[in-house]
Amino acid sequence: MLKKLARKMHRDERGITGLETAIILIAFVVVASVFAYTVLSAGIFSSQKGQEAVYSGLEQARSTLELNGSVIATANATAVTGIIFSVSNALDGEPIDLTDTTGDNVTVISYSSSAVRTEELDWTVAPQGYGDDDNLLEAGEMFEITVDMTGAGEAVGIYHTFTLEVKPPIGAVLIIERTTPAALDLVMVLN
Numbered sequence: 001m002l003k004k005l006a007r008k009m010h011r012d013e014r015g016i017t018g019l020e021t022a023i024i025l026i027a028f029v030v031v032a033s034v035f036a037y038t039v040l041s042a043g044i045f046s047s048q049k050g051q052e053a054v055y056s057g058l059e060q061a062r063s064t065l066e067l068n069g070s071v072i073a074t075a076n077a078t079a080v081t082g083i084i085f086s087v088s089n090a091l092d093g094e095p096i097d098l099t100d101t102t103g104d105n106v107t108v109i110s111y112s113s114s115a116v117r118t119e120e121l122d123w124t125v126a127p128q129g130y131g132d133d134d135n136l137l138e139a140g141e142m143f144e145i146t147v148d149m150t151g152a153g154e155a156v157g158i159y160h161t162f163t164l165e166v167k168p169p170i171g172a173v174l175i176i177e178r179t180t181p182a183a184l185d186l187v188m189v190l191n
Contacts, residue, residue: 064090064171065172066088066089068087071189072190073190075185075187075188079155080160082146085144086143087145087166094171096136096169097169108120109123109167111149111153113154118153121147122151126143127143129142157184160179162178163177164177178191
């Protein structure tokens with residue numbers, strides 16, 4: 001009888017020890033799951049921010065102008081009066097607004113040289129080849145831009161290096177840097 005009682009007491013101790021172990025194990029599992037949830041939430045949040053940065057970069061790249069063909073200058077006997085160039089949409093991306101309102105444009109063209117910087121020149125736009133009736137430069141379209149150089153702030157004569165910056169509302173700035181030749185013709189290709 002004493003042996004039975006001793007065995008019964010011994011079994012009860014194993015039950016208490018098993019219950020305590022189970023409680024401790026459950027506490028560890030709960031703490032580990034809370035920690036894992038926190039780590040996963042932080043990882044998901046940072047990957048969402050990374051994804052937003054990638055998509056923003058793609059949008060900027062897809063909304064970029066690309067120079068097509070030569071840059072042409074028109075001139076009188078003493079100075080360049082206009083610059084003509086063609087642009088298309090790089091990567092067949094997002095439409096770029098080239099609505100010409102002469103002086104209040106969505107896309108801005110600036111002039112700079114070693115002596116002068118003019119923030120906004122007057123310009124006009126004309127579609128070339130395939131296109132629709134709007135002034136949005138869309139995939140597959142090409143527009144010819146004519147810049148009025150009489151408002152540049154200086155006379156652009158011979159051996160004159162200048163830069164035009166075409167700044168669309170979204171996307172990278174198109175920089176066109178050219179030097180005029182030794183003699184001014186009525187129409188000339190600038191290198």
